[in-house]
Amino acid sequence: DWLDYSDDDEDDAPGPSSAGRLGGGGGSEGWSKHGRRRVHGVDRAHHARLRADVGVDRGALQGSPRARAFAIADGTGRGGVVVGARGTVDDANGPKVVPLDHLQMPAALVEMFGTSVPVEALQDAYAQCGRCLSRTVDALLALTLDDHDKPRPAPPESHTGVDLWDTLPREVRLLILDRLGPKDAARAASTCGDFAETVRAWRLNARGLHLPADLSVAGLASLAGAYPLITYLSLRKLREVVRDPVDVRRILVGAAAGPAVCTITSVDLEGLDAAVADKDLPAVLDCGLDAVTELNVGRCRRVTDKGIAALARHRRGCDLRGLSLAGCSPGVTVDGLEALLRGKSGGFPEMRRVDVSGCMGIRGSVTVPPRTVATSLRMLNVASLTELHAKLTADAPLENLSVSQCGTLRVLCVSAPRLERVNASMCKSLRRLELRCERLDSAVLQHCAELTDVREFRCPFLASELNVTGCKSLTTTTLTSMLRETPRLRALRAEGCVALEGELAASSRCLEVVQMDGCSRIGGVRLAAPVRTLVAKNCKALAAVWIEDPPPPEEDDEEEGR
Incomplete structure (x- = not known):
C-alpha cells in the first residue's frame, strides 16, 4: 500500500507514499521509514x-x-x-x-x-x-529485498566462474525450458532480456500446452493465449481448479483470443467431470477455436449418448475427426458408439479416431458398421463386451483395432481389408477367433488363456509380429495352421503356451525370431526358415531342434518381386 500510483504532480500532497498514509513529516520521510526500499x-x-x-x-x-x-x-x-x-x-x-x-x-x-x-x-x-x-x-x-537485507554482490573481478548459460546451444536452452513448464518459464522470462528472448523462442517451438493447476482462471486464459503455434491444448490438470462450465469456456475463449486460434486442432478436457456434461459439449465448439477437430472428454461421467447426439446436430460436428469418451461410464452405450462409427449417416462424416475404453455401458454384442469411416477404434477394458463383429467393405479405412483387457469378450470376428494392427491381449475369455485381414501387419493375442477355436486366420501380409504368449489352451495343430497362413511373418512369440505338445513344424522364408520359453510339453521344433534367434528356455520335454534351409521362392513371389 506504500506504492505511489498517483501522478508526480501530487507528490507534495498526502498520498499513498506520503505522510498522509504513513505518518511523518512528508512523502520523503514516509519513504525513508521503509529502509529506502526501491x-x-x-x-x-x-x-x-x-x-x-x-x-x-x-x-x-x-x-x-x-x-x-x-x-x-x-x-x-x-x-x-x-x-x-x-x-x-x-x-x-x-x-x-x-x-x-x-x-x-x-x-x-x-x-x-x-x-x-x-x-x-x-x-x-x-x-x-x-x-x-x-x-x-x-x-x-518479491524480486527486491530491503537494502539492509539484500546480500552485497561480490566485485566483478572476484567472479572467476564461467557463465554456462551463454555457452549453451539454443536447442539445449529450449530443452531446459521444456523441463520447467509454462509457469516457471514465464518467471524466468521476467528476470532478464536474454531469458525473455529464449522463452519467446521456446513458445514459438511449443506444439502442445498443458495448463498448470496453480493459476487463477483469468491467468489460465491469458496463458492459453500466449503460445502462438500450439496445436494441442490440455486442461486435464485442472480437475480441482475448474469445476464450472463457464470457467472452461473462459479458458478456451482466452486461447481463441491468441495467435494460436488457427492452429489449435485438439482440446483435452479429460477428467473435468464437474465442468463437462452433455449440454456443455456443443458449447466447447462455440468458443472460437474453429480449427479444433479432436476432442477428449474422457472420464467425464456425465457425458452420455445424448451428448454424442448433440455433437452430431452441431454445425461443427461434421468437422470432428477424433473423439475420446474413455471412462464416460455408464452413459455411453452401444447406440452412441454405432452413431460415431456410422460416418455421415450418424452425423460424423469425418470421424477417424474413436476411443470408448472403459465405457461399462457398452454391453453384449457390438457390430461395426460395414462402411465405417473410422481408421482407429479403441475399446480397452470394456468389461461387459461379449462379442465384436466387423465385416467391412473393401474401402473401409479401419487400420487399428484394440480390444485389450475385455475380460468377457468371447468372440472376435474381423474381416477388414485395410486393417494393419489388432490387439486383443488379456481377453481371458476369448475362445473363438476369425481374422480375414489381407494387410494385417501385427497381431497381439497374448494371455488369451481360453483361445482354442481359431476358425480362420487369413493374414498373408502379417510380418512384424504374431504374439500368442500366455495362450495356455492353444494347441500345436492350431498354431501350425496359423503359421501356414502367414508366410511373411518375421517374429513369433509363444512363451508359456503350455498346451503345445509334440513337434511344431514351420516353413517360411521370412521367420527370423522364435521365442518359446516355458512351453513345457513341446517335444521338438522343426523350422525351415532363416532363423537368427531361437529361445526355448524351461521347455522340459524338448528333445530336438531342427533348423533347415528356407523353401525356395514361389513363382508368384518372383513375379511380384520383379
Missing part, C-alpha cells in the same frame, strides 16, 4: 533528471513540467515507452519505442518497472498473475 526498476532520481526534457500526454496538458519520465509525447494523442537494450532508458543503447496503445497491461506496470524489466516480460508476468495489477506488483516486488 521499487524494483524505479530510480526516482533518474526520473527527476529526465523530467525537464520529457513530456507526456495522458489526458493532461502536453509537456507538463511535472510529467512522468517514462512516457514520451509523440504528438499523436498517446505516448510510448522507451526501453533500452537491457531494459534501461538510455539513448546510447539504441532505445526502441513501444506504443502504450499496444500494451496488453496497465501503464502503471511500465511506469514502475519498465526501466529494468523488458516490456514483454512485464506482459508475461501480468498474464501469469491472472491479469491482476496488485498480484503482478507483489510478484515483481
